[in-house]
Amino acid sequence: MTSSSEDPSTPLSEDDRETAVRRLQEAYADERISHEEMDERLDRVLTAKTHGDLAVALTSLPEEKPAATSAIGAAGGRIRRGGVWRVPRVLKVESAFGRVRLDLSRAVIEHPVVDIELRLGTGGARITVPRDAIVEVEGLHTGWKDVRYRTRRSSRPGGPTIRISGAMEFGRLKIRHARR
Known part of the structure; x- marks a missing residue:
């Protein structure tokens, strides 16, 4: 999804947005973020237009690891x-x-x-x-x-x-x- 080689001004795809939502849900389930923080970040993800906007919403979350x-x-x-x-x-x-x-x-x-x-x-x-x-x-x-x-x-x-x-x-x- 967002990598260091991506341009932050690149528009988001629906796959990018769905992946970000899944990462937030996993962080909440793992008790890494509170309910209030999840709501706030989820709002940012759903209104994000670029990869830069999305990166702000996912700050401090662990990187997603691809399945083997x-x-x-x-x-x-x-x-x-x-x-x-x-x-x-x-x-x-x-x-x-x-x-x-x-x-x-x-x-x-x-x-x-x-x-x-x-x-x-x-x-x-x-x-x-x-x-x-x-x-x-x-x-x-x-x-x-x-x-x-x-x-x-x-x-x-x-x-x-x-x-x-x-x-x-x-x-x-x-x-x-x-x-x-």
Whole structure:
């Protein structure tokens, strides 16, 4: 949600607001803030327009830790994740008939290694990784088409390693590095 690399003047999304409300509820449940303080902060969160406004409402709360494993699934339709979002250590993506679009270029990646497990029937997948990421696809089995990925000639050290594994039946996986 709000990270030190985000511009405080950036407008909020509904996901940002929902995450902030959840953090306040957890802080109240853990008795870190009083009932009155929660009401006051909740009002700030609900009226916040930018990430800077939201940061004021969340001051002194512990940082939200991403789940170690997260799953996204759909029987049909599209699965999309993009923009600023926290990437878990292990991300499981399952889709029987739809397309998958994962954009990690602006995501908050807090782990040196991220495992993405794909289980796809028909439909393709496109994954955009950060410029400095190292991508490993040796654990992925494809039934119909090959993986389209061209490794970067040079990458800065210190980038995350994205390991993609699982199985794709009739779709194609396209992986590209972000341009900026």
